[in-house]
Amino acid sequence: MSNDSHEHPVNAPDGTPAAGSGATAGSSSTTPATYDSHVPSHRESEPIADPGLPPHTWRPTDVDPKAEKRAERQIAGLFVAAMISAVLFVVAYFSLSVGDSWDTFAGMGASTVALGVTLGLSLLFIGIGIIHLARKLMADHEIIEMRHPAASPQEDRDATIQALNDGLDEAGIGRRPLVRNTMIGAVGILGLPAVVLLRDLAPGDKLDIGKLAHTIWEPGMRLVRDVVGTPILASEIEVGDLINAAPEALFPTEENGYPELHGAEKQVQKAKGAIIIVRMDPDDITAGKGREKWTADGIICYSKICTHVGCPISLYERTTHHVLCPCHQSTFDLADSAKVVFGPAARPLPQLPIEVDGEGYLVAQSDFTEPIGASYWEREKQ
Amino acid sequence: MSVDTSKVATSNRTDAATASKPSPAGSLASWADDRLGLATAMKKNLRKVFPDHWSFMLGEIALWSFVVLLLTGVFLTLWFDPSMGEVTYEGSYDQLRGIDMSSAMASALHISFDVRGGLLMRQMHHWAAMIFIASMMVHLLRVAFTGAYRKPRELNWVIGCILLLLGTLEGFTGYSLPDDLLSGTGIRAADGFLKATPVAGTYMSFLLFGGEFPGESIIPRLYIVHVLLIPGILLALIAAHMLLLVYHKHTQWPGPGRTEQNVVGYPMLPVYAAKAGGFFFMVFGVIALMGGLMSINPVWKFGPYDPTKVTAGSQPDWYMGWPDGLLRIMPSHMETVIFGYTISWNVLIPILLVPPLMLVILMLLPFVEGWITGDKRDHHLLQRPRNAPTRTAVMVALMTFYGLAWAAGGNDIIAIKLHASINQITYFMRGAIFLGPLLAFWITRRWCISLQRSDNEKLLHGYETGIITRSASGQYAERHLPINPTSAYTLTARDRDEIYAVEGDTDASGVAAPNSRSEKVRARLSSWMYQHNVQKPTRAELEEGHHHAEHEAELQSGLDHPADGHQFDDHRLRDTDEVPLRDH
Incomplete structure (x- = not known):
């Protein structure tokens, strides 16, 4: 089955369509033969044909070096702010006291508030920075990946069932009900020790519900x-x-x-x-x-x-x-x-x-x- | 004789064409692959495609808040002493100094007042727990409303339901640990629930508590369940949940180029990894801000547990509220004595029967739906809730049940805030809990069907432009324009519902077909589920509709071509091909 990833056609940054863009980008032409009954055959009587993936559009940061530099500075700025927040966390940890004579801030414990805010901001700056990086500077070409049926291929399935049957056959448990039943009984009765072991959760007369x-x-x-x-x-x-x-x-x-x-x-x-x-x-x-x-x-x-x-x-x-x-x-x-x-x-x-x-x-x-x-x-x- | 090699080169490179050195990441990967052989699995997965939609982020919130729970929880264990041994509190909190309490409560106070960052971590842990459970619930609703639980994802749905149950139990065991007045009240109610279990209930209670309530064993026992047993199972099931997600590949919304056979989106490396990783920091950051700024579970205000005391307005954490509400609206005197044994229906029904039953109903939803529809295909395209009116209505009915039960759990708070009679609120809830879900079901289904009609209107007659034209005879009409082809395709990218029909109850020789009764039930249910749904128009209907629209427009304008209302000014209407970004 096909797992090929392939990027869908993109226009050149100036907008001229690349070869093969438009309707052919849709998967109708790339449906692998392994698809049979597992997915709806949903193409035949469609009232409107699938127009295919729309062409890629370029972001300002892809085409404008100035915008790119600006995004870089913004992201770096966020990371620097995260560092500053983390340092402030350490400062707050050592400078604000808890315990007997605790510092307060607007009626709240100053230490808890300051630690929470500096930690929270530091984490948020990192998170926003990374997501900003992903959205502005990392390549944003959408990729098409083909799905596969959840089930294994039929030959694998047949082979597995064959192996299962061979194994069970060789074990011979099915032919010997006496062995089978006593084995099930022996394993099943282990439930008793497991339950009895819990008796001393309430030892001795502590279990006296009277x-x-x-x-x-x-x-x-x-x-x-x-x-x-x-x-x-x-x-x-x-x-x-x-x-x-x-x-x-x-x-x-x-x-x-x-x-x-x-x-x-x-x-x-x-x-x-x-x-x-x-x-x-x-x-x-x-x-x-x-x-x-x-x-x-x-x-x-x-x-x-x-x-x-x-x-x-x-x-x-x-x-x-x-x-x-x-x-x-x-x-x-x-x-x-x-x-x-x-x-x-x-x-x-x-x-x-x-x-x-x-x-x-x-x-x-x-x-x-x-x-x-x-x-x-x-x-x-x- | 020298050979003129300058003519041989075909490359325009200026440097020598030697093999370049592998990148540092590449050589590390090679080193690892020599020992672990991961390259085969990774070659597909490193660039695995994840589709993008805001609603796919809800489960991620649950995942990341669980990570925050693990981190903050480990911090708390370094100081928390899960013991019910009696100590006299001598810590920094004035009001409780000199009072006898359990070590658990004393160490919770120690974390809150004498460990720097301790209160922050306690509050972050509690907030993260609430976010964990809330996001699991919202994620569950997203999955159900979009039909993402259909084949092949039914088992992952079941795992998700178990995760929600375990998360709830984990929350209960967690907020019971500090041994403050509120948590002790909760444990005593739990003891009452256990004792209401027929046959073995009394012994279960005595074994759990190590004797009579409250004993001195319950907190150490809940502690090990809270920090080892349930988190272990949660971790294993979360891993299974994620592995199945990777194996099935994520569902996606239908749209141009997005089909049942493919998945369109960003590769895991780098974009999705960066977005998900960044989002972890954001969830963590928001929880840290909440922990720093918003007080939660101030155990020092409740004081240590005393079995003779209780505060008015005692409430469990919100996710335990709905069984508590069912408990509150049970009528009086629901207890029977049979052969001298007591059966407490007033506890049995709302706590031991209905909540497990609701969980089972939830888990069975995809299987029941699959059986009724007889649909054995894999589904990877999501459905809009309106396009599965019965399913959407069932979910809204379940939500209504949940919401009413939850509101009943706050009947005392509602009574105080609204200056209403608590008795009347309770009487109302006793009826509403049955009627509300039915009403919600009916309204939701009709609403969905109306939305389906409106979609078809848009497809057949176009969208309303807001331009009013007056015909020669003085008649006013609004101009409709066709929606753009992308939106039109997206609206039609859904399956037609097929009502399941029984082929015939008897075979050729007149013998009743096997299962014919269950087949009849199935056919009836299928018809109940689908018969009122509005199907998307056919190609012929669409063409007819467009033709009709053009004709109407001509008639209205009194011209021999459609009027767009701008014949006399310069604002000619651009059609959607000229304005491709216009989104209707």
Whole structure:
């Protein structure tokens, strides 16, 4: 097949047509014989004949030495500007400080701005220079190259298929189904070791999904403010308030005696134990079945973790008692067992049963009675 | 006896006719070829022809931004510590000093505030990622709208779709690494998605996180996926994508001298190499300017991840926005419990079913089209979108679906900016996501067909000159002139659509032909695809049209020859042969 490149005829710079230009430059006369069914035969009933490539036109830089020199100077100028920018980059790197006492420029970090601008300009000058060079000074004769079919020639294809069949034949696998099937089975079963090897991604009892059903809450544990960890007096909550709170066990002191938690363990318990406390007019509350005694004087407490995909919910509208998850806008009615009133969530927020202890602080009656957060396959089984 | 050699010389050279020394480049090439034997492959490829069109540059942006990602990414790895070990931040950023956070977050802050050029590189890396994915998408649209995905390029289209998927995953793993509040929120949502997977979902989540969310393994694990696994596959697939491009040779727009059998353009060495190489520097330069001047992902403003906190208006990076939008517009209470097991349709459908389904639809497009048309030919000439109205309309419908889902992903932002009710925006989106694509399909197809008609008008009756003539009877008419032969040829350089017809359901002896049912479906689809298209005029129609136009003009002018409207002044209309550059 033909891969010959040939430049198409060009006119002389003065405009006189070169021999062979015009219609004959089109490929109709150069179609190689190897073309058969692979490309549309698109020539027969064309309403307008292919006029062929238009003649080459010369650029000012091809015919005018002055324009050529000017282009050279422009390109060299761009490259020099790139060098200057690169040097300025180095200057900026050493002269502008970051860290404690960083220089600023128009409210931005001067070092970042200066480094970005000098690096960017240097690269842009190089890029524009090279493209300018290609457009103005490099030869701009278009070239015609013939295509070839994507498929191999038929004889190659036949030979390959013959070789493939010979090979398979000599292997004899097809004639020995017992060998073939056991071989496939042996290789296939290697998938098992590959999968089993991943078991210790969550080693030992870390893979115990039963943990999803429990949080750190336990009977009598105080509800504390989530940043400072101070216990909450029932009397200090006003109707309409929403308090982001946490289990006291996340703020261990000598006094309360909870063990210290660190790193991952602390994050896990934080992720599951977060709650919101709201107080509303007791008459507004429609207590869920069996939840009549889960509130304390209009104070009601829910998991803060959205039952959709587990974002912490946060936006409370006190007049409607609705709370909205900022991630996907699931909306829960806190006055009515946190039932879903809008958005993609399917289940209400789990409610934490609370009461007031002897000193007037809010405490949990128990752990949550259902898993908190996003749904999962085994959820109802636990 | 001496011989007079002066009469023998036929050359006018003044120097001796000895073999000239090879050029330095030539001798280096010879040295290399002695050892590598590359000359056979290179003799064709060094001067390989690439056709020129602005739209062929979109894929190049993706390629070059990937190179920038590799370079800036390597820089970031020198300081980034992908660990979730708890440290107390003691760096330069005042507001967070003394706060406990993971090493990952602390090292991200260190790169941002204490490494010179670190913030620049972080921002360049993030901007380059956005440009990488955006340019892949626009490049994909270009390829689809021009029919460049037809045979023999279907497999390269599939590779491109996989590249887009991998680029998206690479972006997600990347922006999850700094362990700031926003990235942690994203990871928690991803954990929710995993847990919604039926049967194995809970265990998949526990294995990925090394136990319960968030654990201390997820960031080191995402890190190795982000810096080794996905980039490795990306590199391999990009190489395959480019090799196939070289093997197939680039598609080109039809035009005079540009046919299915050839490719017309500039040789790789020097013009194309210079343009592409120069363009690399320009992409790099623009990204550097963006990194220096435009803030992106300011993790220090979000603070370290705390599973009990979230900011309002939390948004994933834009390319993850459309599944997030589908998630947001799911109706409430979509969960069923079967035999005690929970199936969360509210997550399953928008995250685990629809996005993979969309990707499969995208990958199958060239195969479905090829099957319906029954076209087994190689195609190297691009089609204008209007000349494939059904394909164009399908793509616009898919884009509309994407756009609506994406907008739904910003429903909170839209509500705030427009002071609208978020509930009503969501209700609207629930309907629009189904109706919008249908409407877009219908409008686009009619629009394409109208454009085809307009092309035919131009061919048959010429272009509107803007010259109004008044006939003797007082009738006004606009003068039309024929378009130039180059434009006329380009407009007609397209295939006629052939509606696939079933030959007959039964063979000679009355037995039903094999596959006759699928053949009927195919014929129906082919007719649905093509029947309203406007075909280019035939030669006879063109001649008839020109003849008619001349006749009209004569009638209008009341003369025995066409009037050009300038009978009484000196501004005689030049016809297009005299003004060859006039482009209509």
